[in-house]
Amino acid sequence: MAIPTDRSSLTNRTRIIFASLVGTTIEFFDFYIYATAAVSVFPLLFFPRGDAGAALLASMATFGVAFVARPIGSILFGHFGDRLGRKATLIGSLLLMGIATFLIGLLPTYQQIGLFAPVLLTILRFCQGLGLGGEWSGAALLAAENAEPGKRARAAMWPQLGAPIGFILANGFFLLLTLGFQYDSTSATHQDDFLVWGWRIPFLLSIVMVALGLYVRVKLHETPIFAKAVERGEKLRLPLLHVMRNNGYELLIGTFIMLATYGLFYLMTTWILSYAIGSTELGFLGIGYRDFLVLQLISVLFFAAFIPLSGQLADRYGRRNFLRTVTAAIMLFGLTFGHFLAAENLGTGAQANTGLLLLFLSLGMTLMGLSFGPMSAILPELFPTNTRYTGSGISYNLSSILGAALTPFVATWLAREYGPGSVGLYLAGLGVLTFIALTLCKESTHTDLDAMTSDIVTTGIESSSP
Template sequence: MSDSDTAGKIDKPVVTDHEAKRIAFASFVGTAMEWYDYFLFGTAASIVFNRLFFVTGNATAATLSAFASFALGFVARPVGALIFGHLGDRIGRRRTLLITVMLIGIATGLIGALPDFLTIGIAAPLLLTVLRVLQGIAVGGEWSGAITMAVEHAPPERRGRYAVMPQLGSPIGTLASAGAFALVSMLPADSFDAWGWRLPFLAAFPLLVVAVYLRRKMEESPLFVELLAQEERAAVPALEVFRQGFGRIATGMAISMVGVGGFFLLTTFVISYGTETLGLSNTLMLSATLVGAAAEILILLFFGRVAERIGSGKVCTYGGLASAALAFPVFWIIDTREPALVILGVTIGISVLSIPYAVYGPLISELFPPRLRYSGVGISYNLGGAVSGFVPMVATALLAASGGKSWSVALILVTLSLATAIGGTLGARLRIHDDVHTATQPR
């Protein structure tokens, strides 16, 4: 960043610990709902959309088509980051987060009402893809806004524990979405295909009412209020981020790799791998995802506190290295086909990659000064997500090319993990020295 980006301190607003907790919790609830909606599509792509919407004569081709629509949601996320990052840095974090939660809730609910391929033909997968893109645009502005709100309200010495709260939305959203599908998958096959799979998506409508209520009660970031008062807003935040901080964008992308791509590899792809390649039941694979998500909650809480003592960069680097080291053993365990071991393998994999994910909030947000933070965090994280979103599709193709051998998929996890480890090291070196509420010269 240039001196012009970091010069001029913003007076530190006074934020109580109680207020920081309340804002962090509100960010978590909204983000959990967003991720519930978003993860539903990933689960459905593995067990529903490949059969009912992307109808072909080849099972692998149908799964690839379903995962391609899944990946388009990630491609749309940087677009959402640009749109909502601009709004978040110009009109405010709170108002922008209200828009994102409404958009994803409506898009998700409408998916549950879509007719399938046998009813309306090619229009079914096309409409499904459009709604997936809208989901991606909304999520592109959601996470960065929730993280920005939590970080900018947090006392510096407690940043790790509060910034991890929006991260908890990921495992909670996974638990809710996988749990919902686990329940409806107990229906007879005909009932599940006819209407059962739709229920988790339609539930997005009542959840949206709750999320909007909570979001309306959130106060604006005190830092943004100060930026308004001192006229410190950027005219076109995204342009300044790209022009002066490309190295920081690349670092944020690297940091995000295993937490996004690795996670969907061990959930969305592994569900498909377990059911279609290993011949395991949907119930078992969904149960493995549920146990892994439950373990992730504990990992996130623990390493959010650890980061306050040793630094977010070290947690990210060590977590990335641990995930790389365990990539092959995780798939060896899953390949045993033993139900208990399958659950153990998925749980270990999700738990280890959750170590760096716990510190994404403070680590990525500290790459950018406050006046560019919403845009910078959103652009870097979601560009990484756009790359990682193709992981299930690439893994499916490599699995087919390797004759169904999981070593090819484990290599993907190793690559993502090492990218995150490198990103963690660079992020610690590039972080801007501020107390969250000031913009000072970067180290």
């Protein structure tokens, strides 16, 4: 396996950064168009007519299926990423995600095929989760394992930028469609052109972005750190068993390090969308979908802007101290939900205080950028090279079940039963768990990824591994 020479290393590193950013942007674009549709489209088209609240909860449940699939995807793609390399595995994850997203755009609705519609939707959502489960850790390793000394968090933040960029593209696309189709979520009918066929456009056109991502990734070199590990004979036959036996503590710590970040993001995107545009009869705010989407897109700019800053701060002050400070701020932010989102303070429908809502969204997205940026550095730093793809991927995606899959569903129920203040307390609770994990985690800023090996790594380990 070729290792880039010094003369070509800068060019290769630039290509790696671009490929990781483009790839995660595509993956998150695919993921977010589903998230948006799960709130605004799927409850109307893929579930039996009846209680609107029950249909929304059912749609949220299919949204959560992908988070169950993501740890499975991290195991599957992590196995090949630690055995075959980062490049080939990332191509496979991108293909799976892209094909599943394209097929969602072709699905018949409940009115056309009955219960088969939500079943097929759930299966394809599961495939989306498998693909994204293998995408993140590979993209993070491409950037981190090519980073210059002392600048790993700054280099590894590039794939993290794919999340806000993908979100902006996905939701901006939906915003343009609702404008073009003159779609009003507060008075929607099944005969609206947007619900008949317009919502399918971003799912179908995503295949063009996938083709671009494949073109970029085919031209990649393998990371030099992985190439050196292969030359030293450190590949494992079964990376999963190895990481479970030797890095269980790191898996647990990594899972809870990501917890508050996941919870915050899916409250600020998926749940808040359902709460904001939901009917006032159900206890929600009744704001028009298009009006709210504009506010959300503005707030996501703060998410994107603070990711590069977080990489610099995490390199300067250390992962643990920086992330504990941000997590404490997330906990305090959770305590403000009752003030910001209570209907008596914010108002409902056309009388809603959009300035107050924008301030709330922007604060949450600022904290999200500061928290999310260093994750592609700190999680890979917990694991040796021959299990790094598997270990970091499992931690990242197990956390998605606890912090993301459950969050929109639980928050929807809490808001209906106890008001938005209870949702903020839920976020603060997630923050407490993350703060504890960060306190128990060793500082890893100056860890040499190439020198990291398991205690039992020896020459020729593949022949003797479990």
